[in-house]
Amino acid sequence: xxxxxxxxxxxxxxxxxxxxxxxxxxxxxxxxxxxxxxxxxxxxxxxxxxxxxxxxxxxxxxxxxxxxxxxxxxxxxxxxxxxxxxxxxxxxxxxxxxxxxxxxxxxxxxxxxxxxxxxxxxxxxxxxxxxxxxxxxxxxxxxxxxxxxxxxxxxxxxxxxxxxxxxxxxxxxxxxxxxxxxxxxxxxxxxxxxxxxxxxxxxxxxxxxxxxxxxxxxxxxxxxxxxxxxxxxxxxxxxxxxxxxxxxxxxxxxxxxxxxxxxxxxxxxxxxxxxxxxxxxxxxxxxxxxxxxxxxxxxxxxxxxxxxxxxxxxxxxxxxxxxxxxxxxxxxxxxxxxxxxxxxxxxxxxx
Numbered sequence: 001x002x003x004x005x006x007x008x009x010x011x012x013x014x015x016x017x018x019x020x021x022x023x024x025x026x027x028x029x030x031x032x033x034x035x036x037x038x039x040x041x042x043x044x045x046x047x048x049x050x051x052x053x054x055x056x057x058x059x060x061x062x063x064x065x066x067x068x069x070x071x072x073x074x075x076x077x078x079x080x081x082x083x084x085x086x087x088x089x090x091x092x093x094x095x096x097x098x099x100x101x102x103x104x105x106x107x108x109x110x111x112x113x114x115x116x117x118x119x120x121x122x123x124x125x126x127x128x129x130x131x132x133x134x135x136x137x138x139x140x141x142x143x144x145x146x147x148x149x150x151x152x153x154x155x156x157x158x159x160x161x162x163x164x165x166x167x168x169x170x171x172x173x174x175x176x177x178x179x180x181x182x183x184x185x186x187x188x189x190x191x192x193x194x195x196x197x198x199x200x201x202x203x204x205x206x207x208x209x210x211x212x213x214x215x216x217x218x219x220x221x222x223x224x225x226x227x228x229x230x231x232x233x234x235x236x237x238x239x240x241x242x243x244x245x246x247x248x249x250x251x252x253x254x255x256x257x258x259x260x261x262x263x264x265x266x267x268x269x270x271x272x273x274x275x276x277x278x279x280x281x282x283x284x285x286x287x288x289x290x291x292x293x294x295x296x297x298x299x300x301x302x303x304x305x306x307x308x309x310x311x312x313x314x315x316x317x318x319x320x321x322x323x324x325x326x327x328x329x330x331x332x333x334x335x336x337x338x339x340x341x342x343x344x345x346x347x348x349x350x351x
Contacts, residue, residue: 005191055207056221060223078118126244147229157254169228170202183240190234242312243313246309253280301330
């Protein structure tokens, strides 16, 4: 098994991006204080002291350094750079002064459309649990834009606890890299970007793991979600990602949490964009797990879901499905012990 990608050692790629991200985070802290991008505690927040955000600038900076050193210039990559710049700039502005949800959604669609239409990065077919769905190319493009925006917002929504979004993203990038090496698919853009993003998120975690000294803000969570979606689309091009099951399994927790957040708010007659303190990680905190234990529990669950995707890719579908069923039962058990959806709404109705 080769430990090189495009002639570069994976250890060197990881080392450079980890160190770059770790050091750039100090700069991001200074920028946050300078522009007033400070997250103040309130009744909805978990943290108790003012915290600098826009740490996503450090992740993005390390990503750019990694690409300039180890990437190759292509039209596809140019579209990703343009789209990611729009996403990071959008998040950075929102970290300073909140932007209306509609405005954020519009620019997210623009960034995704650039990758899909200009970069020609989209689903050519959708495979799920052995079923193949073939649509006209323009439908595939439309689905791809929605997919990128949805994943970006899923990671953004789950970014409510120290080290949570960065940790889940790290697990995703590591899993894609592992799958690529197992399948010997190590020459594609998806693997080089996965390694660059893996190093960038690990370096930031050095500052963001609880107790955090900085938050990534929307500049980070939207960028990570954007890159996760883009890398999965690239993986379909080179067959690193053999089915939609793979990214959906790795991202089970943020997708699960987003679905419940939308349903919870609809049941309460609220806007689906209204923030609250009833997310999955908040529910674990209510069960008297501390911040660090909550993070580690979610990490472990996510790693197990990642194992499902690896087994599925290797063709061991029976084992993958068995693990998936067990994990879903575990999640259901946890949900039934919380008020993430139903109990909370019953309390609201009684008032």
